[in-house]
Amino acid sequence: MTATATATTPIERKVHQTVVRLMQGDLTALEVDAFVHYAKENLELGSGYGTAIQSRGGGAVKKEVEKIGGIRMGEAVMTTAGGMAAKHIIHACGPKFQESDTEGKLRDCMNSALQIARENGLKSVAFPPMGAGFYGVPLALSAQVMIDAIRSAAAAGTPPEVIIICTVDGRDFLAFKNQVGAL
Amino acid sequence: MSETRSYKAQKLVERLQVKVNRQIMLSLEACVHCGLCTDQCHYVLSNPGDVTYAPAYKADRIRKLFKAHIDWTGKTLPWWVGAKSVYTDQELEDLKDTVFGKCTNCRRCSLNCPMGVDMAVFNRMARGLLVHVGVMPEGVAVVAKDQWEIGNQMGVLKEDYLETLTWMEEELQSEYNDHSIRIPIDKMDADVVYSINPREAKYDPRTIAEAAAIFHFAGENWTMPSQGWDMTNFGLFNGDDELGGAVGGRLYDAVERLRGKKLVISECGHGFRSTRCEAPNWGKRDVAFPMESAVITMLGYIKQGRIQVDKSKNSEPVTYHDSCNNARSCGMTEEPRELLNLVCSDFREMHPNRAENFCCTGGGGAMSMTEYAPRRLKSARIKADQLKATGAKIVVTSCHNCVDGLFDLIKHYKLDMQVKLLVNLVASALVVPERPSRKMRPLEGYKILVIDDEPDIRVYLGKIFKDQGCLVTEAPDANQGMRAIKADRPDLVTLDLILPYMTGEKLYWELRKDQKTADLPVVIVSGYAAVDSPRIDFFGFLAEKRLPQPNGFLEKPVDPEKLIETVRAVLLEKA
Ligand code: SF4
Ligand code: SF4
Numbered sequence: 001m002t003a004t005a006t007a008t009t010p011i012e013r014k015v016h017q018t019v020v021r022l023m024q025g026d027l028t029a030l031e032v033d034a035f036v037h038y039a040k041e042n043l044e045l046g047s048g049y050g051t052a053i054q055s056r057g058g059g060a061v062k063k064e065v066e067k068i069g070g071i072r073m074g075e076a077v078m079t080t081a082g083g084m085a086a087k088h089i090i091h092a093c094g095p096k097f098q099e100s101d102t103e104g105k106l107r108d109c110m111n112s113a114l115q116i117a118r119e120n121g122l123k124s125v126a127f128p129p130m131g132a133g134f135y136g137v138p139l140a141l142s143a144q145v146m147i148d149a150i151r152s153a154a155a156a157g158t159p160p161e162v163i164i165i166c167t168v169d170g171r172d173f174l175a176f177k178n179q180v181g182a183l
Numbered sequence: 184m185s186e187t188r189s190y191k192a193q194k195l196v197e198r199l200q201v202k203v204n205r206q207i208m209l210s211l212e213a214c215v216h217c218g219l220c221t222d223q224c225h226y227v228l229s230n231p232g233d234v235t236y237a238p239a240y241k242a243d244r245i246r247k248l249f250k251a252h253i254d255w256t257g258k259t260l261p262w263w264v265g266a267k268s269v270y271t272d273q274e275l276e277d278l279k280d281t282v283f284g285k286c287t288n289c290r291r292c293s294l295n296c297p298m299g300v301d302m303a304v305f306n307r308m309a310r311g312l313l314v315h316v317g318v319m320p321e322g323v324a325v326v327a328k329d330q331w332e333i334g335n336q337m338g339v340l341k342e343d344y345l346e347t348l349t350w351m352e353e354e355l356q357s358e359y360n361d362h363s364i365r366i367p368i369d370k371m372d373a374d375v376v377y378s379i380n381p382r383e384a385k386y387d388p389r390t391i392a393e394a395a396a397i398f399h400f401a402g403e404n405w406t407m408p409s410q411g412w413d414m415t416n417f418g419l420f421n422g423d424d425e426l427g428g429a430v431g432g433r434l435y436d437a438v439e440r441l442r443g444k445k446l447v448i449s450e451c452g453h454g455f456r457s458t459r460c461e462a463p464n465w466g467k468r469d470v471a472f473p474m475e476s477a478v479i480t481m482l483g484y485i486k487q488g489r490i491q492v493d494k495s496k497n498s499e500p501v502t503y504h505d506s507c508n509n510a511r512s513c514g515m516t517e518e519p520r521e522l523l524n525l526v527c528s529d530f531r532e533m534h535p536n537r538a539e540n541f542c543c544t545g546g547g548g549a550m551s552m553t554e555y556a557p558r559r560l561k562s563a564r565i566k567a568d569q570l571k572a573t574g575a576k577i578v579v580t581s582c583h584n585c586v587d588g589l590f591d592l593i594k595h596y597k598l599d600m601q602v603k604l605l606v607n608l609v610a611s612a613l614v615v616p617e618r619p620s621r622k623m624r625p626l627e628g629y630k631i632l633v634i635d636d637e638p639d640i641r642v643y644l645g646k647i648f649k650d651q652g653c654l655v656t657e658a659p660d661a662n663q664g665m666r667a668i669k670a671d672r673p674d675l676v677t678l679d680l681i682l683p684y685m686t687g688e689k690l691y692w693e694l695r696k697d698q699k700t701a702d703l704p705v706v707i708v709s710g711y712a713a714v715d716s717p718r719i720d721f722f723g724f725l726a727e728k729r730l731p732q733p734n735g736f737l738e739k740p741v742d743p744e745k746l747i748e749t750v751r752a753v754l755l756e757k758a
Contacts, residue, residue: 026341047325048332055340097317098194133331133429134324136315168334169411169433171466 008173013183015154019162022180024173027166028052033122034078034088035166036113038130041093042070043077048134053089057082061089074108076116090116090125096135103145106131110149117160118153126164129172139175147179191316192269196252198315203253207305211249213298214239220292220302225541226285229564236285236562238292238302244281245309275318282309283320284555288420289507289542303547311422319421322551327417330430335413337381345409347384349672351392355399359615364399365628366391368671369441370406370654375480376443377407378414378434378458380451380583387583393610394449397481400613401489405447411437414448415583416457420548424465431462435470446474450604452506452582453546456513476515478581481609482522491614497527501608502575504533504589505540506582514538519581522605526612533573541566543580545588560595563588567596577601579608625751627652632673634664634690635708636682640739644677644708647743648750661685665693668700674757675704675734675750680721688724695730704753706735708746 008024027035028049037049043065045053053061060082071077076092094109095102110130117125130146131137146165153159165180167173188196203211216239221227226236234240243265250257250266257266269275288303296302313319314327329338345368352366367373375398383390398405411433418427438446448455459474484490503523509515516537523530535541544563549555570578570593578589578600589602631653633644638659645655656671658664661682668676676694680687687707694700707721725732735749 029341046328047338048328051329051333051338052340055338055343098191098315100190128332133426134328136317168332169429170436171429171432 008167008170011177011180013180015151015183016157017161018150018154018159020150020154020180020183021162021164022167022173022176023164024167024169026052027126027128027168028056029085030126030164030166031085032124032126032162032164033086033160034081034090034117034120034124035086035126036076036090036092036128036130038109038128038135039071039076039091039093040096041073043068043091049128053082053084057084057089065091074105074112076109076112078116078120086126088120088122092116092130094131094135095137096131098136102131102137103141106137106142106145107149110146111153114149114153114159118158122160124162124164125160126166129165129167129176132172132175133168139172143176143179147176147183151183186270188268188270189272189275191272191275191318194316195275195312196248196268198312199248199252202308202311203249206301207308208249208253209299210301210305211242211246212254214242214246214296214300215298217297220296220300223292223295225289225291225544225565226562229562235281238286241281241286242300242302242305244278245305249305272318275313275316278309279313279318279320282306282313283323283548283552284558287507287542287544287547287549289546290511291507291539291542294511294538307419307422309422310420311424314421314423320552320554322553323417323421323548326548326551327421327423327426330413330415330417331426334410334433335381335384336415336417337385339381339384341410344384344412345670347388348391348407351388351395355392355396359396363628364396365630365654366395367406367628367654369409372442372444373404373406374444375403375405375447376438376441376445377405377447377449377477378412378437379407379449380415380454381413382583382587383449387586390449390583390604390606393606394477396610396613397484397490397606400616401484403484403489406441406443408437408441411440414454414458415451416454416462417548418465419453419457419461420551427457427462428466428468431458432466432468434458434462435466435468438472443472445472447477447480448474449477449583450581450606451584452508452513453584455515456508460513476509476518476581478515478518478522478605481605482518482525485522485525485609491616492526492609492612493614494524494526494528494612496612497608498529499527499577500529500531500573500575501527501577501579502531502533502570502573503536504543504570504578504580504585505537506580506585507540507542507546509581510540511538515581519579519605522609523579526605526608527579531573531575533569533575533578535569541569543582543585543588544592545584550584550587550591560592563592563595567592567598570600571596571598575600577603579603579605581605624650624652625747626754628654629675629754630654630656630671630673631750632656632658632664632667632671632676634658634661634667634676634682634687635679636660637679640679640708644741644746647746651747659683661687661690664690668694668703673703675706675754677706677708677750678733680707680709688721691733692724692728692730702757704734704757706737706749706753707733708737708739708741710739
């Protein structure tokens with residue numbers, strides 16, 4: 001048992017030319033070139049972050065994803081962010097609820113999101129703890145796969161200048177803290 | 184015999200081995216099928232003859248899994264003890280229909296089992312197993328995802344929550360014609376940190392205002408957190424201990440961050456139970472501060488003479504519905520009655536009551552599962568009969584979830600009744616004192632933003648204001664100042680003119696240009712008075728831009744009394 005609140009002072013590390021920042025906050029309120037929405041195959045926005053996208057962004061994002069129709073597991077697609085503080089949303093489809101090869105699918109999903117960011121010359125991209133929480137990907141696995149993908153992208157060059165991992169609370173912040181700190 | 188198991192069924196079976204603990208095992212093993220629990224369940228009583236609603240029958244849907252995979256009797260004599268595993272996705276759907284759609288985890292059967300079988304504890308576990316593999320009613324998924332990602336069960340965004348608090352504060356100030364009534368947000372070192380059900384922010388904000396009025400007239404030193412404010416916990420309903428621990432942790436973090444002395448939990452049965460009793464275990468967390476239901480807080484204020492009430496203000500016949508979680512699981516049965524007898528003149532019991540009361544039929548997350556609404560309303564007949572027999576015009580409860588369940592069944596069964604919370608009755612019985620019960624300091628409750636690039640000055644000014652009872656926020660530059668103005672809506676800003684990035688002049692100009700901030704009181708606190716002083720420049724700037732004078736202008740070093748006098752005069756004039 002722990003007796004005190006988790007300290008969530010942001011942590012920043014430079015990996016090659018990329019600044020990786022871990023922070024606790026409100027993903028869909030960040031002023032970034034894009035934030036990543038952990039999407040379903042049919043791109044339906046749903047609740048959670050989807051609630052915030054629809055409420056803060058207006059109806060534009062919903063219309064765009066409906067027009068696109070869907071993506072396959074491990075793929076990503078980019079839309080505008082409607083009236084939100086971010087400019088774009090990268091919808092990246094990752095594994096859910098213990099499905100087979102969770103790790104491989106999560107890796108593909110991360111790489112696709114980073115590739116979209118690269119192709120579109122995005123300078124700052126924010127990620128949630130991918131797949132953790134509602135979709136049940138263990139936090140430790142989410143952190144490991146995300147950090148590996150970010151490290152590889154940074155080493156390969158031309159990744160976004162700033163990559164943010166934005167956690168909801170102290171618990172998921174803690175799961176990423178050591179990994180980001182060790183970058 | 185080897186049957187192929189679907190991927191999801193296999194994952195569920197693997198999870199079962201992890202989730203069965205001693206408490207669950209005892210309940211799964213102890214049933215002797217005596218049938219004594221059958222007539223305790225509101226589903227059974229409202230659906231006579233339908234065996235699929237009987238608690239022991241429903242329990243056996245889960246028990247057979249336990250027998251098949253964990254209990255030695257099932258491994259040795261499976262046909263004898265009814266052991267059977269799950270193999271297909273359809274079987275998981277059938278299990279979902281039972282554990283989500285035919286039981287509200289109300290624990291009425293548990294209380295009446297001579298063998299101590301606690302149906303709700305393993306029904307919740309079974310829900311958790313299904314959620315783990317993504318099998319759950321759509322509404323359950325929606326609510327759980329909102330609470331995981333937005334931080335509350337109804338997806339209320341931070342700006343909407345804060346706007347609601349501001350709106351309620353304004354309503355209260357005009358209702359009581361008293362500018363000192365505040366809903367303090369993120370106040371440090373408060374004696375009470377008040378947490379609410381998101382239903383209040385979204386659909387029933389009057390309950391926030393009523394609680395605020397009670398805190399105010401009690402002279403309480405209280406606050407509400409800007410984040411981590413949701414005391415409900417869907418983890419109790421969907422069986423997800425991880426969600427339960429995360430949600431509780433956010434609330435505990437908020438209290439610790441604000442160095443609050445006590446957490447007061449608004450009226451909500453499952454929220455109270457989860458926050459006070461369950462979440463520390465789910466999240467493996469020690470909680471060092473006391474936690475209390477708002478019912479106890481309100482009762483305490485009356486008994487200590489901190490608020491006065493007049494019960495004749497609530498003269499209609501009132502009955503009380505005990506929420507399952509408050510009464511059966513937390514033993515809170517007498518305090519609400521004591522409170523009711525103090526604030527209303529015609530209180531009559533419904534029967535059965537206290538721990539024997541029937542569920543509102545909307546418990547256990549049932550209100551989110553629209554597909555089961557017809558079944559829920561049919562099973563509510565027993566509750567409707569119970570309410571009707573009281574002859575009361577108002578049914579009071581101490582749970583926002585029960586309010587929704589009761590409201591729905593009252594409408595369905597066309598009962599001539601209103602549903603209220605205890606806070607509604609206490610607020611309407613309040614006798615407003617001539618003066619607030621605690622001596623107010625001159626600037627008590629006002630929100631002041633100090634914009635200054637020098638940390639020492641911010642601390643110095645902040646202390647002066649805090650000593651006067653103000654809520655103080657700080658910003659080291661104009662950009663952060665502007666953001667704080669938008670987020671916190673202070674009553675007054677003290678503004679330094681020499682600031683990094685953007686000057687104080689420019690910020691003043693921006694504020695006056697914007698309709699929303701044009702009237703925001705600004706007192707300039709600047710450090711230069713020489714010939715080349717910005718004061719001269721500043722007034723030249725005002726003339727050039729045709730801007731109004733600031734509400735006050737003080738030169739550093741600032742005399743504390745002059746500062747208080749100036750700020751007070753500005754605020755009084757505004758009021
Ligand atoms: S749960 Fe208890 S009361 Fe119900 S049938 Fe089993 S032993 Fe009897
Ligand atoms: S817990 Fe309540 S709803 Fe569930 S079987 Fe028992 S009495 Fe019925």
